[in-house]
Amino acid sequence: MTTIASTLARHARIALASGLLLALAGCSILSDKPKDPTTIFAPEPAVKADASWPKVDWQLVIAPPAAARIVDSLRIAVRPTPGELQVYRGAQWARPPSDMLVDTVLRALEDSGRIGGVARQGTGVAGEYKLFFEVRRFESDYAGGAIPSATIEVSAKLLHVPQQKVAASRVFLQATPAASAAVPDVARAFEQSLSKIGGDIAGWTLSSGEAYRRTLPATR
Numbered sequence: 001m002t003t004i005a006s007t008l009a010r011h012a013r014i015a016l017a018s019g020l021l022l023a024l025a026g027c028s029i030l031s032d033k034p035k036d037p038t039t040i041f042a043p044e045p046a047v048k049a050d051a052s053w054p055k056v057d058w059q060l061v062i063a064p065p066a067a068a069r070i071v072d073s074l075r076i077a078v079r080p081t082p083g084e085l086q087v088y089r090g091a092q093w094a095r096p097p098s099d100m101l102v103d104t105v106l107r108a109l110e111d112s113g114r115i116g117g118v119a120r121q122g123t124g125v126a127g128e129y130k131l132f133f134e135v136r137r138f139e140s141d142y143a144g145g146a147i148p149s150a151t152i153e154v155s156a157k158l159l160h161v162p163q164q165k166v167a168a169s170r171v172f173l174q175a176t177p178a179a180s181a182a183v184p185d186v187a188r189a190f191e192q193s194l195s196k197i198g199g200d201i202a203g204w205t206l207s208s209g210e211a212y213r214r215t216l217p218a219t220r
Contacts, residue, residue, distance in 0.1 A: 039183070041076070042094035043191035045104045047199040049112035054210045058128040059117035061161075062106060065098040065133035072096045076183070077139040078148065085139065091183045097138035101154065104198030105131075105205075114206055129167065129209050132157045140186045141175065149175040150189035152197050158208050168208035172197050 070077065074096060075087040093100070102120065109118045119125035137153035157169045174197040178189040 036090050039091050040094050041091065041184075041187040041190075043100060043187060043194055045100075045191050045194035045198055047104065047108035047111070047195055047202065049108070049114060050199065050203055053112060053114050053203045053206050055114045056206055056210050056213075057116045058209065058213065059119075059125060060109065060115060060205065060209070061119060061121050061125055061127035061130045062102055063121045063130055063132050065102060065135055067098050067135035067138075071135055071138055072098045076186070078186075079139050079141045079143075081142065082144075088140075088183050088186075091187075097152075098133070098135050100194060101133065101135060101138075101152070101198070104194050105201050108198050108202040109205070112202065112206075128161055128213075129205075130159045130161055131205055132159065136171075137173075138190075140178070140189075143175075147178055147181055148186060148189075149177045150186060150193040151175040152190075152193045154197060154201065156201055156204070158205060158212075160209075160212060167212035168204070170204060170208075172200055172204075174200070 070085065073087075074092045074094075076091050076093060078086050078088055080086060095103075106118060106120065109115050117125060117127070119127075121130070134155040135152075136155060137151055139151055140148040141151040142148045152172075152174050154172045155169070156172060158167045159165070160167045174193045176189045176193040176196070179185040
């Protein structure tokens with residue numbers, strides 16, 4: 001009886017081990033399953049200087065922008081209905097929205113040739129003015145329609161550094177309808193929104209900074 005019992009126990013252990021091996025093999029097959037591909041979108045906004053922008057001889061520093069984590073994410077946000085925020089599956093930005101915005105404004109000012117100097121904060125450039133951003137919205141918004149709009153909302157403040165006073169402040173909003181609900185068309189609409197809002201902010205910065213400077217007492 002002892003021999004029979006030992007034999008049965010040994011067979012049970014072998015069966016259990018075989019079952020565990022099969023289970024592990026099944027897990028291994030599942031873990032090797034390829035994931036859905038992700039498309040990375042990298043808008044390249046182009047801003048053309050407006051003839052009405054003034055030419056200034058002061059320098060500007062752009063501070064790191066503020067933004068909520070969900071707004072400044074690599075995931076592309078979409079608002080299908082008011083009060084609901086989702087993300088597009090299998091799509092993301094190459095850079096965070098705040099980086100894209102700062103780069104658009106920076107390049108617009110540099111390429112315009114209308115300013116003495118402009119740089120990001122931390123590069124060692126001393127500016128008479130400092131530009132602050134808060135990115136409030138960077139989302140594909142259906143707003144009750146069938147086709148979404150690439151919506152960007154930014155609060156901007158221009159600080160006069162020597163006096164530590166806000167020279168000007170403004171909220172910018174740009175919504176560009178996409179050609180369709182497809183993600184590539186939405187990404188192209190964001191490129192247009194970035195171009196428009198980047199140009200608006202650049203022109204406003206030059207005009208507001210120069211207008212404030214004219215209110216300052218003349219220096220000898």
